[in-house]
Amino acid sequence: MNKKDLSERDICTKFITPAIEKAGWDRLTQLLEEVTFTDGKIYVRGKLTARGARKRADYILYYKPNIPIAIIEAKDNKHTVRAGIQQALEYAKILDIPFVFSSNGDGFVFHDKTKQSEAIETELDLDSFPSPETLWNKLNQFRGIVTEEAEKVVGQDYYFDGSGRNPRYYQQIAVNRAVEAIAKGQDRILLVMATGTGKTYTAFQIIHRLWKSGAKKRILFLADRNALIDQTRRGDFKHFKDKMTVVKNRMIDKSYEVYLALYQGLSGSDEEANAYKQFSPEFFDLIVIDECHRGSAKEDSSWREILNYFKKATHIGLTATPKETNEVSNSEYFGDPIYTYSLKQGIDDGFLAPYRVVRVNLNIDAEGWRPEVGKKDKDGNEVEDRVYNRKDFDRNLVIEERTQAVARKLTEFLKGYDRFAKTIVFCSDIDHAERMRTALSNLNADLVSKNHKYIMQITGDNDEGKRELDNFINPEEIYPVIATTSELMTTGVDAQTCKVIVLDAEIKSMTKFKQIVGRGTRINEEFGKMYFTILDFRNVTDLFADKDFDGDPIRVKPVSEDTDLGGIVDEEENIETPIIDEESGEEIEIKPTIRYPETEFQPGMVSEPRQKVYVNGVDVSVLISREMYFDNNGKPITTSLKDHTKDLIKGQYASMDDFLTRWNSSDKKEVIIKELEEQGVMVEALRDAVNWEVDLFDLICHVAFDQPPLTRMERANNVKKRNYFTKYGDQAKKVLEALLDKYADEGVTNIESMDVLKVKPLNEFGSPLEIIKEFGSKAKYLEAIKELEQELYKTGA
Known part of the structure; x- marks a missing residue:
């Protein structure tokens, strides 16, 4: 047997796998071959989608299930033993794996990331592959896991329910890093994971491993919305069964081990309402804070008092959008993230849906609108003479025709795409959401007459709409199809089948923008949700070009706490941070307030709500509607x-x-x-x-x-003129002529598929098997197709 004649697979089977097994790695539980760890990026082609290549490692070695510690890249024996090391290192970096090997069947190159001062790469013969215990002990020494108690915690198994669901690679990294950090005594931890990547499942696995190992005995999961608590209880946390309870009233049963609670269910405006004080400060030893960029992020918030009360517990913050402003800093409280998995990574890996962006510019948005002399509003009052622009529209000036133009453009888009595509329209405020619902209902009267829930206003003040939120996010439910909202659906809504997001509100906050984009990022292949479209009427998607859109959060809050901002709150920041009803846990939306000139504003002054002006009779039209394109880094293409x-x-x-x-x-x-x-x-x-x-x-x-x-038709006609078919029999000649016509209509990839023989007009020549027989064999048929392609492109360009 000549080793160099063997395929890569043969080299694995005959040499590499036996060497690993000989070193003590169990074939069933520790040694996994050809491990695919991404789903393949989704590419959108018009209304069709295609998956890119998945990333796949030749071998991943696990000390315990879901705790990978080594990766091996295999090559055939025509390559050197080192040939695969760079690819293996690239995969090891993605997978957070410390021990990296390359092999061609003669031996191994071992790249040891735990070495800092001695040779980092060495060659090993086939009999010298390290054992599981050798690598595990080496890794723990490097990580500082030196006590038996700490090793018990990091070695605790994941939860498996028998369904076959395993954590994705990035979830493994997040869980393993969090558990390791806690085992070493770290008590403030921040995990940043893009919307749709399974933060709650990740939290469950962290909690389960710490709980089962005995490292943490009483756990509190905190959120600020009922929807988040309900999703958590019914979803991944259901495996805690009778060990878990949801805190629903002020009378608290302290016999449970896992507690789910709303901030506002534990705290109130007066001391008697602060139910959290029924627990001793030492009662919980682990607190997980969901969406930690909101409520408790502010140092002086009433909700931060809960975290301060239980300050001896370990606190884990979860968010897709960590908040770093001059006033609020997640990283100041939790420290820098121990792991970040971004939207771009999720899309590149194929775990998140990619987005198309259609920018719609209206004439009055681009040019501004100035009322003609004597122009009166709908109440008969004269409209102030000044130029109004996009920032004014729907916040302090309402132009009815503008609302109609947006509703008309959305309706036109859905009619050309899918009228039952789940759609969220983000408006400036509740009033805007109400008016948009009416405008859309009138433009879609045929469907609304069949079911009035085709379009629903889902806002914090609307009980009927809020009751339909679960139906909107349920893939099995058809209605509602279109939801108009302002703040309520920006976050915490698991809308798996949302295919269209409409932006008709001024959004300058990167945190809020990321949250809104996150409403569309989930994939649901069963229901045909592979990508989503953003219809942008306010140029909000300029934020995609911002260097911070997919970058790591940078702490910007001043170290000094003495800065006096004079009582002025930034307008965008004020809009972004919603007020939460203490009883229901839902947001209360407020009207925008006047930002007075600095010379007139006094600290402590409460600004009065600005009254909106309503006008009509304005000419509003679409100036331009175009699709934006993005490069591989997710940045808008600015050249042609x-x-x-x-x-x-x-x-x-x-x-x-x-x-x-x-x-x-x-x-x-x-x-x-x-x-x-x-x-x-x-x-x-x-x-x-x-x-x-x-x-x-x-x-x-x-x-x-x-x-x-040349057009396809011109190329096809050139082939026909050359009379190239004469060497084939009559029936085969007719088949090739039909394929040539198919090429002219649909392109070269269609004639390369064997499926083309099953459709008209090819199926009129017989079954695929009968057609192939006319050429003698399948090989000769494929040869004829190859020759046909050569004839098509013979003239070059």
């Missing part, structure tokens, strides 16, 4: 799509000859499309932008190499 694509293609193919070689050698052109999409080339969007009925081949040659394009 054509120029951006040219740069990407030239980065992939240095010259026209390089591209021609790759094109002609590829068995399936779909592979090239995938390669380009993974580089960030938006093939379908580019085709729309160039506006030609051309093949991908011509599109690339034209955009990247300035070659004149």
Whole structure:
């Protein structure tokens, strides 16, 4: 047997796996081969979606289930023993794995990340692979886990319910880092995980491991909304069964071990209402704070008093959007995040839905609106003569035709997309949400007449709407389809099938923007939810270009506590932090207030609500509606799509000859499309932008190499003129001619699929098997297709 003739899989089976097993790794529980750890990025092609390649490790070794400690990249024996080490290191960084190996079947290269002063990479022969205990002890020494008690905590198993659900790789990292930090005595921990990535499931696994190991005996899970508590109780935390209780009133049973509670269920405005004081300050030894960027984030808030009261407990903060402002700092309280999993990472890994953005600019938004002389509002009062702009609209000046224009554009979009796509319309305030519901109802009267819940206002003050919130987020329920809201649905709403988010409110806060975008990021393949669309009427999506959108939170709060802000609260910050009803746990929405000039404002002065002015008879129209495009880093493309694509293609193919070689050698052109999409080339969007009925081949040659394009029809006709089919029999010739017509209509990827033989007009020639027989064999049929493609592209560009 010549080792160099063996495939990579054979090398694994005959040499690498036996060497690992010989070192004491259990084949069933510790040694996992070909481990896929991402789902593959979702690419949107018009209304269709496709998955990119999944990331896959050849081997991951686990000391215990879900505690990975080593990764191995295998190569065939034509490669050196070191050939896979760089890829393995890249995967190890993503997976937070300290021990990295590469092998070609002759031995191993061992890269030990725990070494700091001695050689970090060494070669091992096949008989010298380290045992599980060797690596585990080495890792614990490096992490500072030196006591038996600490090792018991970090070695505690995850919870498995037999359903086959396992934590995703980033959830494993978050859980393992949190448990490790607590085992070493850290008592303030912050986890930052994008909306839709399973923060509550992660919290459950952390709590379960600490609870089962005996490290934490009484746990409090704190949230500031009923919906969050209900989702937690019914969802992942249900496995605590009779050990868990929800604090619903002021009479508290202290016999439970896991407590779920609303802040406002534990505290009140007077001392007697502070139910949390029924517990001793030492009662809880672990507190998990959900959405910790809200309520208790402020140092002087009444809710922070609860955390201060239980200050001896370990506190874990969970958030998708940590808050770092001049007044509020999550990291000041919890410390820097021990792990961050961002929206960009989630989309790149295929765990979160990507977004399309359609920007709609209205004439009065772009140009401003100034009332004509003597213009009166709906109450007959003269409108103040000044230029009103987007910041005024729907907050202190309401133009009825503007509301109609937004509702009309959304209705038009849904009619061309899917009228039953779950949609959230974010408005400036409750009044705006009410008016938007009416406008949309009138424009969708055919569906509203069948079921009035087709469109619902879901705001903090509307009981009927709030009762429909569960139905809106339930994938099984059709109604409501469209929800108009302002603050209530910005966070804590698990809307798995939300496909459209409409932005018609001024949003300057990055925290609030991220929360709103998070309403659409969940994937539900069963219900066809693979991506979502943002319809932006206020240029809010400019925030995607902000360097802070997907960056790590940076602490900006001054160290000094002596700064006097003179009682002025920033307007955006005031809007973003909602007031919560102490009994219901729901938000109370308030009207915007006047921001008085600094010279007139005195500390302690309460500003009066500004009365809105309502006008009509204004000409409002859509100036432009266009789709925004984003690069692979999630930043808006500021150059033309054509120029951006040219740069990407030239980065992939240095010259026209390089591209021609790759094109002609590829068995399936779909592979090239995938390669380009993974580089960030938006093939379908580019085709729309160039506006030609051309093949991908011509599109690339034209955009990247300035070659004149031919349409698919022109290429097909050129082949027919060359009379190239004469060497085939009559029936085979007709099949190829039909395929050529199919190419002219639909493109090259369709004729490469065997499924094309099942549809008209090809199925009229017989079954796929009968058609293939006309060519002699399947191999000869595929050869004929390859030759047909060569004829199509024979003339070059």
